[in-house]
Amino acid sequence: MSAPQLLWFRNDLRLADHAAVSAAARAGPVVALFVLDDDSPGHWQMGAAQRWWLHHSLASLAESLAAQGGRLVLRRGPAGVVVPQLARDIGAAAVHTLTHYEPWAKAQDAAVARALADTPTAFRRYHGVLLAPPASVLAGNGGRYRIFTPWWRKLQEQMPPARPQPAPAMAFAAPPMSDALADWTLLPTKPDWAGGFAVWTPGEAGAAARLQQFLAVAAAYDKGRNLPSQDGSSRLSPHLALGEISVRAVWHAVADAIPAAAAEPFLRELGWRDFAANILDQFPDHGDVPGRPVFDAIAFRDAPADLAAWQQGSTGYPIVDAGMRQLWATGWMHNRVRMIAASFLTKHLLIDWRVGERWFWDCLVDADLGANSLGWQWVMGSGVDSSPFNRVFAPVTQSSKFDAAGYIRQWVPELAPLRDADIHAPWEAEPLMLRAAGVTLGRTYPRPIIGHAEGRARALAAYAEAGAS
Numbered sequence: 001m002s003a004p005q006l007l008w009f010r011n012d013l014r015l016a017d018h019a020a021v022s023a024a025a026r027a028g029p030v031v032a033l034f035v036l037d038d039d040s041p042g043h044w045q046m047g048a049a050q051r052w053w054l055h056h057s058l059a060s061l062a063e064s065l066a067a068q069g070g071r072l073v074l075r076r077g078p079a080g081v082v083v084p085q086l087a088r089d090i091g092a093a094a095v096h097t098l099t100h101y102e103p104w105a106k107a108q109d110a111a112v113a114r115a116l117a118d119t120p121t122a123f124r125r126y127h128g129v130l131l132a133p134p135a136s137v138l139a140g141n142g143g144r145y146r147i148f149t150p151w152w153r154k155l156q157e158q159m160p161p162a163r164p165q166p167a168p169a170m171a172f173a174a175p176p177m178s179d180a181l182a183d184w185t186l187l188p189t190k191p192d193w194a195g196g197f198a199v200w201t202p203g204e205a206g207a208a209a210r211l212q213q214f215l216a217v218a219a220a221y222d223k224g225r226n227l228p229s230q231d232g233s234s235r236l237s238p239h240l241a242l243g244e245i246s247v248r249a250v251w252h253a254v255a256d257a258i259p260a261a262a263a264e265p266f267l268r269e270l271g272w273r274d275f276a277a278n279i280l281d282q283f284p285d286h287g288d289v290p291g292r293p294v295f296d297a298i299a300f301r302d303a304p305a306d307l308a309a310w311q312q313g314s315t316g317y318p319i320v321d322a323g324m325r326q327l328w329a330t331g332w333m334h335n336r337v338r339m340i341a342a343s344f345l346t347k348h349l350l351i352d353w354r355v356g357e358r359w360f361w362d363c364l365v366d367a368d369l370g371a372n373s374l375g376w377q378w379v380m381g382s383g384v385d386s387s388p389f390n391r392v393f394a395p396v397t398q399s400s401k402f403d404a405a406g407y408i409r410q411w412v413p414e415l416a417p418l419r420d421a422d423i424h425a426p427w428e429a430e431p432l433m434l435r436a437a438g439v440t441l442g443r444t445y446p447r448p449i450i451g452h453a454e455g456r457a458r459a460l461a462a463y464a465e466a467g468a469s
């Protein structure tokens with residue numbers, strides 16, 4: 001029998017349309033490996049909500065491999081050490097993996113390449129996480145893009161991406177010893193806060209099913225995606241974050257299902273995912289360092305009580321509270337509400353965007369360093385694309401404009417009996433209306449922790465003081 005091929009899964013937990021899986025399967029008998037590496041990412045190690053997802057996704061991948069007679073080998077430790085060590089132990093002909101763009105993924109790759117240099121084991125990396133490799137989308141002068149629109153236009157030269165490939169048939173080599181998934185304690189126990197996560201079905205089959213569900217409403221995406229009360233976006237983000245479905249499979253499914261003009265707004269959002277990775281590839285510290293240094297001069301507030309109110313969904317702004325409670329309960333928040341909640345923290349409460357970014361990192365099942373840092377820096381206005389700081393989302397206007405009454409009723413049930421006209425800003429409702437709905441401000445639901453005009457003015461003053469306007 002030929003030497004084994006070590007197939008190293010990372011956040012790409014699928015068998016279909018996975019270039020490393022296909023190449024390893026073609027080359028010989030496979031040893032499939034996943035490494036839980038909490039060392040290399042440093043303070044960006046996987047957060048609690050995504051660890052819940054990872055547990056179920058690994059269980060699902062292990063089942064798919066078992067159905068073909070294989071076994072998923074689990075190891076823990078720095079991948080730059082664990083992968084080459086295992087390659088040596090099994091006498092691997094090659095290590096196959098997809099290229100990822102987080103700074104720690106690059107460090108892992110460099111360490112594996114170093115350790116395998118001058119050994120008989122080849123190290124092979126493949127494109128497959130994004131629509132296009134970040135360094136392949138270049139401006140006329142050969143430089144990289146920092147602004148979405150010209151980047152997106154240029155990307156079109158490579159679109160559509162190649163058609164997705166089916167999962168290959170595989171033969172397996174004898175698997176080495178594996179950790180037991182349960183020993184990794186990825187699931188919460190005391191307390192088990194993941195009860196509301198039952199809305200999700202992690203794994204490759206769950207991702208495919210979610211895509212099919214979305215196709216039924218995809219034609220109405222352009223309007224529906226902005227309405228938190230509707231299920232108008234794909235909710236594929238956690239599946240994409242752990243790579244349970246390839247982005248080009250999503251692209252083609254949507255492009256095939258609906259007319260081009262209706263598909264474009266959705267494909268553009270898939271583009272934002274690539275663009276976020278592209279920015280992170282250029283600015284590896286984008287999760288920690290503002291795109292423009294003046295933002296480090298802002299005197300952010302250290303306000304633990306305000307921060308706790310934001311985290312717990314008790315700011316007194318129904319749309320913000322609904323979003324934060326949805327995040328806590330399900331590990332996901334609607335995109336429009338992410339923008340409103342992030343703006344509220346960074347502008348109204350004048351709390352450092354990195355504090356919110358971290359909370360999202362721990363709570364989101366779709367946590368992705370590129371998308372999360374881009375989202376926070378975009379809302380903050382601190383990004384490398386020079387978006388403005390003085391865009392302060394007005395929570396009440398946003399809430400009524402995007403028809404969030406149903407969403408608020410779902411996540412802030414103590415306000416549910418209020419009329420649509422009152423639910424976005426209960427402190428402006430007639431006392432009679434409040435009483436009829438059983439709402440007592442300050443008792444059954446908080447008063448706003450800060451006024452909109454006051455918060456906005458304070459943020460702009462702090463920004464001016466930093467010397468930026």
Ligand SMILES: Cc1cc2nc3c(=O)[nH]c(=O)nc-3n(C[C@H](O)[C@H](O)[C@H](O)COP(=O)(O)OP(=O)(O)OC[C@H]3O[C@@H](n4cnc5c(N)ncnc54)[C@H](O)[C@@H]3O)c2cc1C
Pocket residue numbers: 225233234235236237238240241269270271272273274276333334335336338339342360364366367368369371372373374375376379
């Ligand atoms: C403050 C903030 C933080 C965010 N943090 C994350 C994060 O950690 N992980 C994450 O995947 N997205 C993040 N986003 C982007 C966006 O909110 C989510 O991707 C989206 O809500 C996921 O829902 P969906 O799958 O239904 O998206 P859809 O609207 O159906 O879009 C399809 C896919 O496109 C990608 N996408 C859409 N919008 C964006 C975007 N603005 N940036 C990057 N990719 C995008 C996602 O992979 C998404 O699944 C953040 C946005 C903000 C404002």
